[in-house]
Amino acid sequence: MPFEKILIANRGEIACRVMKTARSMGIATVAIYSDADVGSKHVQMADEAVHVGGAASADSYLQGQRIIDAALRAGAQAIHPGFGFLSENAEFCEAVQAAGLAWIGPPTGAIQSMGDKIESKRLAGLAGVSTVPGYVGEIDTPEQAVEIATEIGFPVMIKASAGGGGKGMRVAETAEDVAEGFRAARAEAKGAFGDDRIFVEKFIVNPRHIEIQVLADQNGNIVHLGERECSIQRRHQKVIEEAPSPLLDEETRQSMGAQAIALARAVNYASAGTVEFIADQDKNFFFLEMNTRLQVEHPVTEMIHDLDLVEWMIRIAAGESLPFNQSQIEHEGWALEARVYAEDPLRGFLPSIGRLSVYAEPEGEGVRVDSGVREGDEISMHYDPMIAKVIAYGKDRQEAVDRLMGALDGYVIEGLDHNVAFVNQVLGAERFQDSRLTTNYIAEEFPDGFTEDHVGGGEDEGMLIALAAQVMRVNEALDLPDEDGRYTLMLDREIYRVGFSDSAEGVVVSVQGRSGGEAELGLDAARWQAGKRVYACDLAGRLLVLQAVKKDLCWTVSHGGRSVAVTPMRAEVAALYHYMPEKVVLDTSRIVVSPMPGLLKSIAVSVGQSVKSGETLAVVEAMKMENLLTAAVDGVIETIPATVGGTLKRDEVILTLS
Numbered sequence: 001m002p003f004e005k006i007l008i009a010n011r012g013e014i015a016c017r018v019m020k021t022a023r024s025m026g027i028a029t030v031a032i033y034s035d036a037d038v039g040s041k042h043v044q045m046a047d048e049a050v051h052v053g054g055a056a057s058a059d060s061y062l063q064g065q066r067i068i069d070a071a072l073r074a075g076a077q078a079i080h081p082g083f084g085f086l087s088e089n090a091e092f093c094e095a096v097q098a099a100g101l102a103w104i105g106p107p108t109g110a111i112q113s114m115g116d117k118i119e120s121k122r123l124a125g126l127a128g129v130s131t132v133p134g135y136v137g138e139i140d141t142p143e144q145a146v147e148i149a150t151e152i153g154f155p156v157m158i159k160a161s162a163g164g165g166g167k168g169m170r171v172a173e174t175a176e177d178v179a180e181g182f183r184a185a186r187a188e189a190k191g192a193f194g195d196d197r198i199f200v201e202k203f204i205v206n207p208r209h210i211e212i213q214v215l216a217d218q219n220g221n222i223v224h225l226g227e228r229e230c231s232i233q234r235r236h237q238k239v240i241e242e243a244p245s246p247l248l249d250e251e252t253r254q255s256m257g258a259q260a261i262a263l264a265r266a267v268n269y270a271s272a273g274t275v276e277f278i279a280d281q282d283k284n285f286f287f288l289e290m291n292t293r294l295q296v297e298h299p300v301t302e303m304i305h306d307l308d309l310v311e312w313m314i315r316i317a318a319g320e321s322l323p324f325n326q327s328q329i330e331h332e333g334w335a336l337e338a339r340v341y342a343e344d345p346l347r348g349f350l351p352s353i354g355r356l357s358v359y360a361e362p363e364g365e366g367v368r369v370d371s372g373v374r375e376g377d378e379i380s381m382h383y384d385p386m387i388a389k390v391i392a393y394g395k396d397r398q399e400a401v402d403r404l405m406g407a408l409d410g411y412v413i414e415g416l417d418h419n420v421a422f423v424n425q426v427l428g429a430e431r432f433q434d435s436r437l438t439t440n441y442i443a444e445e446f447p448d449g450f451t452e453d454h455v456g457g458g459e460d461e462g463m464l465i466a467l468a469a470q471v472m473r474v475n476e477a478l479d480l481p482d483e484d485g486r487y488t489l490m491l492d493r494e495i496y497r498v499g500f501s502d503s504a505e506g507v508v509v510s511v512q513g514r515s516g517g518e519a520e521l522g523l524d525a526a527r528w529q530a531g532k533r534v535y536a537c538d539l540a541g542r543l544l545v546l547q548a549v550k551k552d553l554c555w556t557v558s559h560g561g562r563s564v565a566v567t568p569m570r571a572e573v574a575a576l577y578h579y580m581p582e583k584v585v586l587d588t589s590r591i592v593v594s595p596m597p598g599l600l601k602s603i604a605v606s607v608g609q610s611v612k613s614g615e616t617l618a619v620v621e622a623m624k625m626e627n628l629l630t631a632a633v634d635g636v637i638e639t640i641p642a643t644v645g646g647t648l649k650r651d652e653v654i655l656t657l658s
Contacts, residue, residue: 001025001026001027002025002027002314002315002317002318002320003027003076003077003078003102003314003318004027004028004077005027005028005029005030005047005074005075005076005077006018006022006027006028006029006030006076006077006078006079006080006104006314007029007030007031007032007050007067007070007071007074007076007078007079007080008029008030008031008032008042008046008079008080008082009032009061009067009079009080009081009082009085009086009087010032010042010061010080010081010082010083010084010085010087011032011033011034011037011040011042011061011372011383012040012041012042012372012373012383012384012386013370013371013372013373013386013388013389014082014083014084014294014296014372015031015042015045015046015082015372016041016042016045016370016371016372017082017310017370018080018082018310019031019042019045019046021308021310021311021314022310022314024308024311025311025314027314028047028048029045029046029047029048030046030047030048030049030050030070030071030074030076031043031045031046031048031049031050032049032050032051032052032060032061032067032070033049033050033051033052033060034051034052034053034054034055034056034057034059034060034061034382035051035053035054035055035060036055036378036380036382036383038051040372040373040377041371041372041373041374041377042372048074050070050073050074052066052067052070053066055380055382056382057085057382057383061085061086062085062086064086064089064091064092064095065095067079067086067092068095068096068099068101071096071099071101072099072100072101076101077101077102078101078102078103078104078314078317078318079096079101079102079103079104080104080105080310080313080314081103081104081105081293082293082294083293083294083295083296084384087105087293087294088111088115088291088292088293089111090108090111090112090115093105093107093108093111094108102317102318103317104271104313104314104317105271105292105293105313105317106269106270106271106273106292106293107268107269107270109267109268110267110268110269110270110273110292111292113267114267114273114289114290114291114292115162115292116161116162117159117160117161117162117199117289118136118137118138118161118197118199120289120290121134121136121199121201121287122136123263123266123267124263124287124290126266127259127262127263127265127266128259128262129259129262129263129287130259130285130286130287131286131287132201132202132204132278132286132287132288133152133201133202134152134156134199134200134201134202135148135152135199135200135201136199137199138161138197138198138199139182139198139199139200142178142179142182142183143179145158145178145179145182145198145200146175146178146179146182148200149172149175149178149200150175152200152201152202153202154172154173154174154203155171155172155173155202155203155205156171156172156178156200156201156202156203157169157170157171157172157200157201157202157203158170158171158172158178158181158182158185158198158199158200159185159198159199159200159201160185160186160188160189160192160193160195160196160197160198161189161195161197161198161199162189162193162194162195162197167188167189167192167193168185168186168188168189168192168193168198169185169236170182170184170185171203172203178200182198185198186198188626191626204278204279204280204286205280206280206281206438206440207231207278207279207280207438207439207440208229208231208245208247208278208279208280208281208437208438208439209229209230209231209233209238209276209277209278209279209288209439210227210228210229210230210231210245210247210248210256210276210277210278210279210285211227211228211230211274211275211276211277211295212224212225212226212227212256212257212259212260212274212275212276212277213225213226213227213228213272213273213274213295213298213301213309214260214261214264214269214272214273214274214275215271215272215309215312215316215322216264216265216269216270216271216273216316216322217270217316217320217321217322218270218316218319219321220265221321221322221325222261222264222265222269223261223322223324223325223326223329224257224258224260224261224326224329225301225305225307225329225331226243226244226253226257226301226304226305226329226331227243227244227245227248227253227256227257228241228242228243228244228245228295228297228300228301229241229242229243229244229245229246229247229437230297231437231438231439231441232426232432232437232441232442233439233441233442234349234442235349238296238297238339239338239339239419239423239426239442240336240337240338240339240423240426240427241297241300241336241337242300242334242335242336242337242397242400243300243301243303243304243331243334243335244304244331244334246397246435246437247279247281247283247435247437248283249283252283252285256277256285259275259287260275263275263287263290264290267290269292270316271292271313271316271317272294272298272309272310272312272313272316273290273291273292273293274290274291274295275287275290276288276289276290276291278439281438294309294310294313296339296386296389297337297389299335299337299368299370299389299391300335300336300337300391301335303333303335303368303391303393304331304332304333304334304335304393305329305330305331306332333393333394333395333396333400334393334394334395334396334397334399334400335391335392335393335394335400336391336392336397336400336401336404336427337389337390337391338389338390338391338404338408338423338427339386339389339423340386340387340388340389340390340408340411340413340418340419340420340423341385341386341387341418341419342354342379342385342386342387342416342417342418343385343417343418343419344417345417345419345421345422345449345450346417346450346451346452346455347417347595348449348595349419349450350595350596350622350627351381351385351596351622352379352385352416352417352418352596353378353379353380353381353385353416353596353597353622353650354378354379354415354416355376355377355378355379355415355416356373356374356375356376356377356378356379356387356413356414356415356416357375357376357414357415358375358412358413358414358415358533359373359374359375359376359377359412359413359414359415360375360411360412360533360534361388361411362390362406362407362408362409362410362411362534363410364403364406364407364410365403366392366393366394366399366400366403367390367391367392367393367403367404367407368390368391368392368393369388369389369390369391369407370388370389370391371387371388371389372388373387373388379416381596381597381598381622387413387418390404390407390408390411391404392404392407397435398433401427401432401433402542404427405424405427405428405560406543406544406545407545408420408423408424408427409424409534409545409546409547409558409559409560410534410536410545410547412533412534412547420561421454421455421558421561421562421563422450422454422561423561424560424561425454425560425561425562426441426442426445428560428561429445431445454561454562455561455562455563456562456563456564457491457562457563457564458562460559460560460562461491461564462511462513462519462521463519463521463559464557464559464562464563464564465489465491465496465498465511465519465564465566466498466509466510466511466519466520466521467509467521467535467537467544467546467548467557467559468489468548468555468557468564468566469487469489469498469500469509469511469566470500470507470509470521470523470537471535471546471548471555471557472555472568473500474535475550477550477553477555477568478568479568479569479570482497482570484497485499486498486499486512487499487568488568488569488570489566489567489568489569490566490567490568490569491564491565491566491567494513496511496512496513496566497511497512498510498511498512499512505524506522506523506524506538507522507523508520508521508522508523509521509523521539522539522540523537523538523539524537524538524539533547533548533549534546534547535547535548544559545559546558546559547559553567553568553569554566554567555567555568589632589633590632590633590635590656590657590658591653591656591657592617592618592629592631592653592654592655592656592657593651593652593653593654594620594629594642594648594649594650594651594652594654595620595627595629595650595651596620596622596627596650597622597647597648597649597650598620598621598622598627598647598648599620599621599622599645599646599647599648600618600619600620600642600643600644600645600646600647600648600654601619601620601621601626601644601645602618602619602644603617603618603640603642603644603654603655604616604617604618604619605617605618605637605640605655606637606640607637607638607639607640608636608637609636609637610634610635610636611631611634611635611636611637611657612631612634613630613631613632613633613634614630614631615630615631616628616629616630617629617630617631617637617654617655618642618654618655620648620654629654631657633657635657635658636657636658637655637656637657638655638656638657638658639655639656640654640655641653641654641655642654642655
């Protein structure tokens, strides 16, 4: 046993993930927690827990000395930093080791050199790693940035040297974009990392984000575990990851892996780290950065290699050597991961804060869920809005995709907004199924954002209505049939007639719409599984998972990222609804409200000032991200009831226009 007890200097999902492995190794664990995390899952899961400060990260999870003191008092021999927070903080790493504790992560030198994007690009070039054309050095002014960008050639990427997670990054198509993006990226980097150094590099058109997992011990043995593709991103934040990449062939994989190993060796790396590349559609690839800590998406690599990366981080920190070499490493099957966030896709993916009033994680063959929450837990404004990661394994990509979509269909989350429907629509799209991916995928497929039209039944409406009818029938929620033996359902003021035809093989549900068109759905009765909210059935030999929720007389059925809300009623009553007046929608274009709970960081206007549509009015900060609020129409600022520095509730009025 490498250690008897370790402290995990993190919270939530990753803390629980490390504890799970430590427990399987017979190692006791110590959790740390803030005021906001009293009674949280990771605290309850640990063998013991230590309070380290206030709710804000700066008052708790970023208090390095308090964390070290907690480890010493608890008798821990090592600290695992997880990801985020202090995981790539060289000073914290040094302090941990100076206190006589083992650091379950890379050497300080590797953290320092790879944590600085400018220095990491320079070292990568010296190690013979292919790098993106750009200016390797600090840029001091917008004018200098424009000059450099013009020389490189548009489009360019403006990046913070200490950046990560999409913060301090802007794509610029013109000189004007560069000047504006430089100022914005610099301010964001200063606030997020305390380091406002900026550099500029060429932006690869239609890029794919591919990364290599490396594993290195302290005795000079280094291997790579193949690649992960993380091209499905939103605002530079990964949403879906998979291993292997559908783009790479074996020759490109080995070439990319060899360069990753060369860089790891050049910085004397030891632990589980990731070398990230950007690739074009012709498989040309360029070094992006190296993340020296454990990646959020590491489970997909674990599943195709049947390997526990956290276990090997612990063993390497204890001085053990890798018992395998590169020639012994093979992958089998395919794995995908979807990040489930507390956010509202219908409101520009703004973070959602609230309590998980109903929460049940999916299960099934090849399905794994890494989470740090339980039913009743609160998603706080103080931390990242990720609820969980859902991972699915299959013998090939299609089976893994199908299993992941089924798992998401069976994931029950109520009490706050989340992105499950959005992610499932991405997975089910023809372009994703065909592996035609780029980091621009979401922006290209949803140019106007994710809207109510995406949530509705769409082309699947007939199938969803048929499923809703079957759910109601199973739950005896249908009244007596009409004279023709059919039942009447109402959807968005439209009438649908539903009939059932039973046989020994199952049931055929037919749906007739107002236009006269009819759809049929054949369900295998033997594979119809009814649960409290989650149902499963066999549709043409394929297992189909859906959710159904009843509120009053209305049933909402969801599958594949789409849903319908139908109400059973008598035909003569339903006919009356078609003639009722439409609801009047209030004009809110002249009221600016906070889209989420957060801090009002600044107001850019004053009462009586004229503004134009699109002009920035205020900045709200929540979950470590700044959100710019702009004018929807031209007007004059009439009132400003909110106060800069104050805490805002969701939909609280900040200012009004006349």
